[in-house]
């Protein structure tokens with residue numbers, strides 16, 4: 001039986017590998033605008049993430065971090081601006097093509113969004129049931145166990161989402177996001193509500209995926225320590241735009257008042 | 267992306283978030299009318315997507331069987347009870363009026379005809395609108411507001427295929443069966459109400475009632491309830507999946523599913539009765 005690492009490494013050698021190093025970012029968001037009614041949420045935001053790179057997105061609540069992630073996976077449509085995934089503009093795609101791209105993306109929702117009528121095990125198995133039809137039941141069960149072990153949830157296979165804590169739901173959601181060995185990870189506050197030990201494990205997991213699978217990740221977080229640990233770059237959002245982008249040290253050196261205030265309060 | 271939303275022909279499907287309302291006319295007084303047409307337009311697009319999902323593989327058979335079981339079993343007791351009660355009421359009313367007009371011998375036929383022609387089907391339609399409309403509406407709405415439907419989409423699975431198509435198909439298939447149950451309970455209790463006053467075997471009652479009746483009296487009214495099933499399933503799924511606004515939105519979605527589906531069931535009945543009279547005289 002292949003270990004998760006082997007599976008991930010194998011997957012890493014597949015076609016998208018070609019774009020790695022070829023200069024095409026895995027995710028390229030350019031001049032994105034998004035309003036809800038009269039409320040302007042994103043105001044010309046641009047970010048790019050290469051394969052094997054992790055971008056941490058920071059910002060106050062309500063600045064549109066979750067909306068940014070939802071736009072990238074096509075759950076919302078931008079008012080203007082473009083989103084390129086591996087160089088393909090998702091705006092022009094029909095549903096089948098969009099699904100093809102989504103299969104290679106892992107998405108962790110801010111509130112986990114587990115299917116409340118399915119057990120933990122079935123939640124993590126959901127993408128496998130629908131997209132890995134060639135997998136036998138026992139192969140799938142093994143894979144689900146591996147995934148749950150990665151996030152430290154292997155002891156809760158049969159529980160319903162309503163019977164586990166918010167932090168545990170988050171971890172199950174992360175396992176579900178990793179089920180199809182995505183090469184792009186969009187994580188909305190993966191460590192929020194977790195104890196320091198669990199959040200350290202999540203950080204290690206993200207780092208491992210990045211190293212072994214060359215995952216391109218965007219991680220929304222309020223946890224500066226976690227951002228410092230896992231991210232190559234940090235982007236600080238305010239009022240729908242990136243205020244500053246760079247390594248943690250570069251952010252610390254910034255003389256923009258908002259940046260200092262943000263870092264100072266954390 | 268707008269193209270994806272409005273080009274259902276290519277089998278495309280946009281996320282069902284209600285955030286892409288785009289038609290805004292300057293005059294406020296047209297607001298409700300615009301909303302109404304927008305609602306109808308969106309319902310049409312949704313219907314097309316469901317049809318597409320229902321006729322192209324992969325088919326979600328397991329989910330279909332689960333829904334058949336669930337919808338059937340949760341409605342059966344209610345439908346049977348409602349059918350039985352209307353059978354009694356019809357029987358009492360018919361006895362009273364027919365006796366007054368000296369046509370008491372027509373009693374069994376009057377009861378049989380009104381049950382299988384109209385009361386059985388419409389009572390079933392309305393009871394299922396209430397029970398299943400609220401059930402599906404609230405279930406899907408709560409999935410929508412907790413982002414579970416978004417999560418399905420993010421997993422590259424179509425919520426229309428996985429959630430809506432099996433529920434709607436199950437409604438279509440279950441309604442004629444439930445109608446049979448309502449018809450039977452209605453006839454049976456109609457007979458009981460007669461037999462209590464005047465001894466008469468069930469067999470006598472039925473054979474007197476069905477004398478002169480043929481399949482055209484029975485099949486079209488029973489099968490028209492498939493249309494009720496379509497309306498109930500479609501509206502409940504549609505209202506559920508476009509819900510916004512947290513827990514309050516879930517309540518609103520459940521209410522509007524029930525109100526709209528019962529309303530459209532009654533309106534459709536008007537048209538269907540007329541069509542049946544034309545095509546099966």
Ligand SMILES: Nc1ncnc2c1ncn2[C@@H]1O[C@H](COP(=O)(O)OP(=O)(O)O)[C@@H](O)[C@H]1O
Pocket residue numbers: 036041059060061062063064065066067068285
């Ligand atoms: N579907 C929606 N309809 C209306 N407003 C929305 C919707 N989604 C998000 N918003 C608004 O957009 C803003 C940004 O939300 P969000 O991205 O969730 O913030 P955060 O940065 O905390 O993740 C909030 O003010 C929120 O109310």
Ligand SMILES: [Mg+2]
Pocket residue numbers: 065066067110188
């Ligand atoms: Mg958020």
